[in-house]
Amino acid sequence: MPSAVAPPPRELSTTPPPVEVPRALAPPPGLHLVPKVCCLCGVEDADPIGVGEDFEYRTSSDTFLAVRCRRCGLIYLNPQPADEEMGRIYPDHYHAFDFKPEEFGFVYRVRRRLEARRALKWCHDLPADARILDVGCGDGFHLRLLKEFGKPGWSLEGVDTDPRAVAHARAAGLTVHHGNIQELPLPADHYHLALMVMTVEHMTDPVGVLRTVRRVLKPGGKVVLVTDNAGSPDFWLFRGRHWGGYHFPRHPQLFTKSTLRKLADVSGFETERIVTPFSPVNWAYSVRNLLDDWGAPRWLVNRFTLKSTPAMAAFTLFDLPLSLVGCGAILRATFRKPAEETRGGA
Numbered sequence: 001m002p003s004a005v006a007p008p009p010r011e012l013s014t015t016p017p018p019v020e021v022p023r024a025l026a027p028p029p030g031l032h033l034v035p036k037v038c039c040l041c042g043v044e045d046a047d048p049i050g051v052g053e054d055f056e057y058r059t060s061s062d063t064f065l066a067v068r069c070r071r072c073g074l075i076y077l078n079p080q081p082a083d084e085e086m087g088r089i090y091p092d093h094y095h096a097f098d099f100k101p102e103e104f105g106f107v108y109r110v111r112r113r114l115e116a117r118r119a120l121k122w123c124h125d126l127p128a129d130a131r132i133l134d135v136g137c138g139d140g141f142h143l144r145l146l147k148e149f150g151k152p153g154w155s156l157e158g159v160d161t162d163p164r165a166v167a168h169a170r171a172a173g174l175t176v177h178h179g180n181i182q183e184l185p186l187p188a189d190h191y192h193l194a195l196m197v198m199t200v201e202h203m204t205d206p207v208g209v210l211r212t213v214r215r216v217l218k219p220g221g222k223v224v225l226v227t228d229n230a231g232s233p234d235f236w237l238f239r240g241r242h243w244g245g246y247h248f249p250r251h252p253q254l255f256t257k258s259t260l261r262k263l264a265d266v267s268g269f270e271t272e273r274i275v276t277p278f279s280p281v282n283w284a285y286s287v288r289n290l291l292d293d294w295g296a297p298r299w300l301v302n303r304f305t306l307k308s309t310p311a312m313a314a315f316t317l318f319d320l321p322l323s324l325v326g327c328g329a330i331l332r333a334t335f336r337k338p339a340e341e342t343r344g345g346a
């Protein structure tokens with residue numbers, strides 16, 4: 001009897017049945033994103049400068065917006081992934097956790113020697129019993145270099161927030177504190193040198209971290225900070241979408257020489273020196289992201305990664321002259337905690 005059957009609700013009668021998307025093809029859901037202000041100025045007064053996706057790990061289907069603060073020039077993501085998304089945007093196969101030296105072969109050996117020379121230079125004026133803290137030490141790459149090539153009396157410690165990285169470093173016999181440095185009970189005025197190598201760009205609160213680093217350093221102690229250069233030619237060429245340094249969405253802030261100086265100021269440090277060493281990495285990943293975005297075949301996309309010796313060699317030769325004229329792809333800053341304690345930074 002037709003009257004016994006209720007007509008379907010209107011929305012069901014006009015909407016086609018949902019299409020079953022196979023699990024493997026369904027895009028990952030969006031991240032929880034939160035609005036941000038410039039961490040150096042404390043206000044939101046910025047222009048859009050780049051839009052992109054997580055080209056490398058595809059941890060979400062989100063589009064991310066990089067903006068440039070009108071007041072100080074800091075580049076930052078707005079909005080940024082919320083704290084609870086860290087486990088997702090840093091998957092288990094993230095290169096810093098899942099690093100297999102044998103896969104990187106020649107590039108790894110060259111990088112290790114180069115980094116050992118660089119790290120020893122940062123430490124050349126330290127006493128024989130110096131205390132060194134690596135903030136964001138990852139799997140302990142630089143601590144292991146200092147242990148192997150540095151003075152035997154040096155005391156080496158690391159800090160990292162990721163349990164997987166900490167487990168790797170501890171397995172190698174290193175002393176690593178697990179957690180956010182701002183919440184760890186580290187002693188004040190204790191360390192001679194702090195290292196922050198390719199970590200500040202990953203931090204959601206770099207000013208808070210640096211103020212804590214300042215607290216734990218001895219008066220006159222230094223921090224050596226290495227980060228991507230958002231004032232370099234590779235940035236200006238690829239800034240609209242594919243720049244490797246964006247590393248969407250894992251680099252919430254990106255610095256230039258002038259914004260690094262401002263970071264030192266607001267954190268209570270004196271800037272001693274800022275230089276621009278060469279690096280092939282952002283050049284290679286900018287090309288990689290562009291090819292990936294344009295749908296190039298995988299074999300070609302994969303020619304432009306850290307694992308590719310020809311790409312690393314070619315872009316090193318390319319960036320070397322740029323670094324000599326102060327436009328290299330990365331920044332290295334030395335900040336000093338004032339020898340005479342002044343109020344306001346800690």
Ligand SMILES: [Zn+2]
Pocket residue numbers: 038039040041042069070071072073074
């Ligand atoms: Zn600003």
